[in-house]
Amino acid sequence: MTLSRRLLTALAGSFLLASALPASAQSEIRIDWATYNPLSLVLKERKLLEKEFEADKISVRWVFSAGSNKALEFLNAGSLDIGSTAGAAALIAKLNGNPVKAVGVFSQPEWTALVTRGDTTINSPADLKGKAIAVTRGTDPHIFLVRALDSVGLTEKDVKLVLLQHADGKTALVRKNVDAWAGLDPIMGQAEVEDGARLFYRKAENNTWGVLNVREQYLQQNPQIVARVLKVYEEARQWALKNPDELKKLLVSETKLPEAVIAKQLERTNLTHASTAIASTADTILAAGLALQKAGVIEANVDVKAGAANLIDTRFAAAPK
Numbered sequence: 001m002t003l004s005r006r007l008l009t010a011l012a013g014s015f016l017l018a019s020a021l022p023a024s025a026q027s028e029i030r031i032d033w034a035t036y037n038p039l040s041l042v043l044k045e046r047k048l049l050e051k052e053f054e055a056d057k058i059s060v061r062w063v064f065s066a067g068s069n070k071a072l073e074f075l076n077a078g079s080l081d082i083g084s085t086a087g088a089a090a091l092i093a094k095l096n097g098n099p100v101k102a103v104g105v106f107s108q109p110e111w112t113a114l115v116t117r118g119d120t121t122i123n124s125p126a127d128l129k130g131k132a133i134a135v136t137r138g139t140d141p142h143i144f145l146v147r148a149l150d151s152v153g154l155t156e157k158d159v160k161l162v163l164l165q166h167a168d169g170k171t172a173l174v175r176k177n178v179d180a181w182a183g184l185d186p187i188m189g190q191a192e193v194e195d196g197a198r199l200f201y202r203k204a205e206n207n208t209w210g211v212l213n214v215r216e217q218y219l220q221q222n223p224q225i226v227a228r229v230l231k232v233y234e235e236a237r238q239w240a241l242k243n244p245d246e247l248k249k250l251l252v253s254e255t256k257l258p259e260a261v262i263a264k265q266l267e268r269t270n271l272t273h274a275s276t277a278i279a280s281t282a283d284t285i286l287a288a289g290l291a292l293q294k295a296g297v298i299e300a301n302v303d304v305k306a307g308a309a310n311l312i313d314t315r316f317a318a319a320p321k
Contacts, residue, residue, distance in 0.1 A: 086140030134169030
C-alpha cells in the first residue's frame with residue numbers, strides 16, 4: 001500500500017470513529033479561503049466540504065482571509081471556526097492569548113521574501129537601515145522581516161515600518177511610497193512578473209509552514225467535524241498533486257492573476273506533506289518563536305517552548321504504518 005493510500009485509510013478510520021460520536025448541534029462550518037492557501041481554493045471551487053457535509057445538513061460559510069493576521073482576528077472574535085495561517089503567526093497569537101490550536105497543515109511554502117523595485121540599490125537586509133518598509137504585522141512576512149533585520153544587527157527601530165495589508169504593501173512599493181516590502185505570494189509573484197520587482201533577500205527555512213487552526217472551544221465541541229475537514233483537505237491535497245495543470249488553472253481563475261504569476265507561487269509551494277502532519281511543523285515554529293524572542297518582539301519572560309507545545313495538537317495525526 002502506498003503512503004497516500006495508507007494515509008487516506010487512516011483518515012477514513014478516524015472519520016468512522018468520529019461519525020460514531022454524538023452528533024453536534026453545529027449547523028454551519030465557518031472556514032476561510034486565502035490565495036496563499038491553494039488547497040482552500042480547491043475545496044471551495046470543487047465544493048468538497050459541501051459534499052462531505054450535505055447529508056448532515058451542515059452548511060459551509062467561506063470567509064476570505066487577506067493574511068494570517070486577519071484569519072487570527074476572525075478566530076479570536078469567534079467569527080471563524082477554522083482558519084489558515086503561517087505557523088509562526090499562530091504561535092504569536094497563541095502567546096498573546098488567542099485560543100487556537102494548530103491541527104493540520106496545508107503547505108510547506110517559501111511564500112515570503114524581502115522585495116524591492118528594480119531601480120533601488122537595496123541588495124541585503126543591511127541596506128534597509130533608515131528605509132521605509134511595507135509590512136503586515138502579525139504575519140509570516142513580518143516575522144521574516146524581523147529575523148532578517150536581526151541577522152545583520154538591526155531591529156524594527158532602525159527602519160520605518162509602514163503597516164499595510166499585503167496587497168496594499170505591494171502597491172505602495174510599486175508607487176515608490178516605500179523602499180521595500182515584506183512580500184507574500186501570490187502577490188509577490190505578481191510584483192515580480194508585472195512590475196519588475198526584485199526578491200533581494202530569500203531564506204526558505206525562515207518561512208514557517210501553512211497551518212490549519214481551530215478555535216479551542218470549537219475543537220472541544222466538534223472534534224468529529226474537524227477530523228472530517230482534515231480528511232477532505234487531504235483529498236484536496238492529493239487531487240492537487242495529481243492535477244497540477246488543473247490546480248494552476250483553478251488558481252488563475254479564482255485570483256484573476258496571470259498564469260506566470262501562479263506558476264511562481266506553485267514553484268515555491270511544497271504540497272507533499274500530509275494534511276495531518278502538524279507535528280512536522282514543531283521545530284520550525286519553535287525556531288521562529290525563539291528568534292523573535294531574541295529580537296525582542298516576544299518578551300524575555302515568555303515560555304516560547306511551552307507556548308509552541310500548547311499550540312500544536314496532534315490528535316488527528318494518522319498512526320504510522
